[in-house]
Amino acid sequence: MPTAQKEQFLSTIVADLLPYLRRYARALSGSQSTGDKYAAATLEALLIDRSVFETGLSHKAALFKAFHAIWSTSGALTEGSDVGISARALRHLSKLAANTREVLLLRTIEEFSDEEIAAITDMEVSEVKELYKIALRDMEDSVSGRVLVIEDEAIIALDLQSIVADMGHRITGVAPTHKAAIDLFNREKPDLILSDIQLADGSSGIDAVNEILKTAKDTPVIFITAFPERLLTGERPEPAFVITKPYTEEQVRSAVSQAMFFSSTETLRA
Incomplete structure (x- = not known):
């Protein structure tokens, strides 16, 4: 496929998947504004390097992997101007064990398999399974x-x-x-x-x-x-x-x- 056609094809795919990435980023960060900033940063990164789509993952998993590359290296949860539920969400998130919320959302809301979650988050499948158990316990004990x-x-x-x-x-x-x-x-x-x-x-x-x-x-x-x-x-x-x-x-x-x-x-x- 010619480069121009390939880029147009990927752009269409990303556009179709963007609502789900925004949903995930919003739930993960506890803030619409913060989530959208991370989604936007992911799109900017993909404009520079689209090699993540050549890793053998599904298009959705590849997009979420690109998001996590940014999320995991940028300090993630940062207090911003959000108030009310958004502000409380950020405070609660900081108390959860690392990666438990990511695993929970990726599996239950976005319906990725354990293997896909491991690829998205650069973890072992066994670690994903254990974090999922922890996440359920933490959430349901609320x-x-x-x-x-x-x-x-x-x-x-x-x-x-x-x-x-x-x-x-x-x-x-x-x-x-x-x-x-x-x-x-x-x-x-x-x-x-x-x-x-x-x-x-x-x-x-x-x-x-x-x-x-x-x-x-x-x-x-x-x-x-x-x-x-x-x-x-x-x-x-x-x-x-x-x-x-x-x-x-x-x-x-x-x-x-x-x-x-x-x-x-x-x-x-x-």
């Missing part, structure tokens, strides 16, 4: 709290309730519409929101969440959707956690544990 579910599909809503309740959290209610979500939120303030983006009456979970966040801007939100690209646009507000349907129980448990962990306050109890 605080418990109240969870509002915004979901119009009854079977999915029941499944989410079961997963969250089994983790020790309490469901404040299930809202199938925008109006129901606002009513439930006003009745009892949750510590976490799990939300779909398309609701039963044609209303929007995004609009419902945005309305809620006007008065409770520090409430963490996890979106569960078949259309993640609609949320990962680079426009604010943008969620730290976006889980793609069909989801796995492991993905939900991971995201809920992390969201509870990073937004924990003295008012919550394990």
